[in-house]
Amino acid sequence: MKFSFEQLFKFTKSIFIKIGCPEEEAETAAKVLLSADLRGVDSHGVARLSGYVRLWEANRINATPSIKIIHETPSTAVVDGDGGLGLVVAPFAMQVAIDKAKIAGTGWVSVKNSNHYGIAGQHAMMALEHDMIGISMTNASPLVSPTFSTERLLGTNPIAVAIPAKSQPPFVADFASTTAANGKLEILKRKSEEAPLGWIQDKNGNPTTSPDGVKDGGALLPLGGDREHGSHKGYALGAIVDIFSAVLSGANYGPWVPPFVAFLQPDPNPVGEGLGHFFGAMRIDAFRPADEFKSNMDIWINRFRKAETISGQEKVLIPGDPERELEAERRSIGIPLLKPVEEDLRALGEKFGVEF
Amino acid sequence: MKFSFEQLFKFTKSIFIKIGCPEEEAETAAKVLLSADLRGVDSHGVARLSGYVRLWEANRINATPSIKIIHETPSTAVVDGDGGLGLVVAPFAMQVAIDKAKIAGTGWVSVKNSNHYGIAGQHAMMALEHDMIGISMTNASPLVSPTFSTERLLGTNPIAVAIPAKSQPPFVADFASTTAANGKLEILKRKSEEAPLGWIQDKNGNPTTSPDGVKDGGALLPLGGDREHGSHKGYALGAIVDIFSAVLSGANYGPWVPPFVAFLQPDPNPVGEGLGHFFGAMRIDAFRPADEFKSNMDIWINRFRKAETISGQEKVLIPGDPERELEAERRSIGIPLLKPVEEDLRALGEKFGVEF
Numbered sequence: 001m002k003f004s005f006e007q008l009f010k011f012t013k014s015i016f017i018k019i020g021c022p023e024e025e026a027e028t029a030a031k032v033l034l035s036a037d038l039r040g041v042d043s044h045g046v047a048r049l050s051g052y053v054r055l056w057e058a059n060r061i062n063a064t065p066s067i068k069i070i071h072e073t074p075s076t077a078v079v080d081g082d083g084g085l086g087l088v089v090a091p092f093a094m095q096v097a098i099d100k101a102k103i104a105g106t107g108w109v110s111v112k113n114s115n116h117y118g119i120a121g122q123h124a125m126m127a128l129e130h131d132m133i134g135i136s137m138t139n140a141s142p143l144v145s146p147t148f149s150t151e152r153l154l155g156t157n158p159i160a161v162a163i164p165a166k167s168q169p170p171f172v173a174d175f176a177s178t179t180a181a182n183g184k185l186e187i188l189k190r191k192s193e194e195a196p197l198g199w200i201q202d203k204n205g206n207p208t209t210s211p212d213g214v215k216d217g218g219a220l221l222p223l224g225g226d227r228e229h230g231s232h233k234g235y236a237l238g239a240i241v242d243i244f245s246a247v248l249s250g251a252n253y254g255p256w257v258p259p260f261v262a263f264l265q266p267d268p269n270p271v272g273e274g275l276g277h278f279f280g281a282m283r284i285d286a287f288r289p290a291d292e293f294k295s296n297m298d299i300w301i302n303r304f305r306k307a308e309t310i311s312g313q314e315k316v317l318i319p320g321d322p323e324r325e326l327e328a329e330r331r332s333i334g335i336p337l338l339k340p341v342e343e344d345l346r347a348l349g350e351k352f353g354v355e356f
Numbered sequence: 357m358k359f360s361f362e363q364l365f366k367f368t369k370s371i372f373i374k375i376g377c378p379e380e381e382a383e384t385a386a387k388v389l390l391s392a393d394l395r396g397v398d399s400h401g402v403a404r405l406s407g408y409v410r411l412w413e414a415n416r417i418n419a420t421p422s423i424k425i426i427h428e429t430p431s432t433a434v435v436d437g438d439g440g441l442g443l444v445v446a447p448f449a450m451q452v453a454i455d456k457a458k459i460a461g462t463g464w465v466s467v468k469n470s471n472h473y474g475i476a477g478q479h480a481m482m483a484l485e486h487d488m489i490g491i492s493m494t495n496a497s498p499l500v501s502p503t504f505s506t507e508r509l510l511g512t513n514p515i516a517v518a519i520p521a522k523s524q525p526p527f528v529a530d531f532a533s534t535t536a537a538n539g540k541l542e543i544l545k546r547k548s549e550e551a552p553l554g555w556i557q558d559k560n561g562n563p564t565t566s567p568d569g570v571k572d573g574g575a576l577l578p579l580g581g582d583r584e585h586g587s588h589k590g591y592a593l594g595a596i597v598d599i600f601s602a603v604l605s606g607a608n609y610g611p612w613v614p615p616f617v618a619f620l621q622p623d624p625n626p627v628g629e630g631l632g633h634f635f636g637a638m639r640i641d642a643f644r645p646a647d648e649f650k651s652n653m654d655i656w657i658n659r660f661r662k663a664e665t666i667s668g669q670e671k672v673l674i675p676g677d678p679e680r681e682l683e684a685e686r687r688s689i690g691i692p693l694l695k696p697v698e699e700d701l702r703a704l705g706e707k708f709g710v711e712f
Binding site for chain 2: 150223283310313
């Protein structure tokens, strides 16, 4: 069943207003949340709306935060999200990075006391219209074991980098530092399919293909899967995201990151405040004339796009291609929602007196 | 056969002086090159010395470069390496990043017209003594195929991030954006062992376990190995390194990066100058007091170090642990060199009248 972007946007914005968000922030939050549905990251879009509401009901989200810069230099800032929606805190912080870059060449902002911020790529892409490179990362609820461990100490900690081109669409990489995102396991579960080896381990750290592996006490694996295939590199990437997002800002890190689901309690002895993000903006002409750079990005993109393919493969993709194509399609013919998600939204609407 | 650091350092420095490097630069180059041998990245150390000399003989390395900043803002710079040794250009550029960070909070330097710079981690670690986070990356000769392609369009493009702690040794991640580095294939070849699946593909893009796969027209695979295991993420990482290092600076990128081996000619129609690097330095106290940050890094490191292990695994490692332990060992009992490397150095010494 497909729904128009406009319908879902209006509904989502209304729900955020119902929980007390000021109108402008409700609009920002709805836009950020729905960018996930448009770009095909269905696990991070409206499917999570009722999850955010449950966190608010548990007094773990502040609908009227006073988001502010608590420390800064010409090219850096630390932002305190005051327990607000990450969907609102993140665009604020990314804007600070962009404003810093306008003057100092680059801007780098670490954020504490925030919540889950939707998809990483959406925030990085804010830089593009300013002829800047945008960078966005966040830590997240612990579901990932470092190489050799049975404990879940890291989130899927994504990294996004958005880079403008000239005639070509921008390069937009947005990926978890794990082999597969958690959302993919949910899809397999629904289809009653097994997961490929290298995605997850069971509670003893043994490879498993059960899509319930994580739920049953196992963990997602860092990109690489096992030591022989470079999982120590995925672990290092996830660790870097965690440290930049939370140790730099004063948020919770590692196993202390508060869980997204309201039925799990945050650690009673936190090491910081909320969860953390990290944003960067680099003005292209702080390095070389923007037009020259963007012409070279066109050459780069064209060369990779036209690369010879392995037999049976249609084409080599540029990061951001699949999401952009999906967004065009979904803006025109609508966003598909699974039945349980639709029912969940309908129930949410009834609860708050908002028509779905 | 083991050799003392001092002996190898003296020899290497003398060779660099013989090819015309000023004494101070010869010393820097020798120090950077040998940091690879100390830290166990044997493929990037003295084993490459004769390779650098052959590039110089082919007029592809300038022993007396005039390295300079050609563009800058408070937090950025572009450095022109003037065709010098990357081993000398990189420390110059990293120092520029550190100096920028002292004033603007962070410093970001993209470099063109350089050559191979040794191991990425060595440059990133320059930031540590200043209570800064150091970042270092470089592009390299094309040996890696993007997901779905048979063409070699990227180098192993490594990323290094060095982060200071308080009582704990620093966190130092330094890894190629491929499943396995090329040096590992050389080791397998010498032992006549097969490579694990997921490391390389043959010239048609099929998985292969032959350690000669790359030599025979195949390619190294991006971290992840194949699409199902996230190779598009390793490809994106390698691409980001390429773009930051070369499209931002005006160096060659993708398949145009000049080969390290002197018997392969650079592309007659280059898209830039030499190869490129990218460096970053972030002053910790541009975000929060350095002591507070470093105490939290200790907590982070201790928590991960004490994580429960999978049965049969001794401990969970912190990025940088194995290299640091190896460096302590090799500084005390010497650096092992393979017979062919030793013979190669001896021949080099005879050629230049330097005692090995």
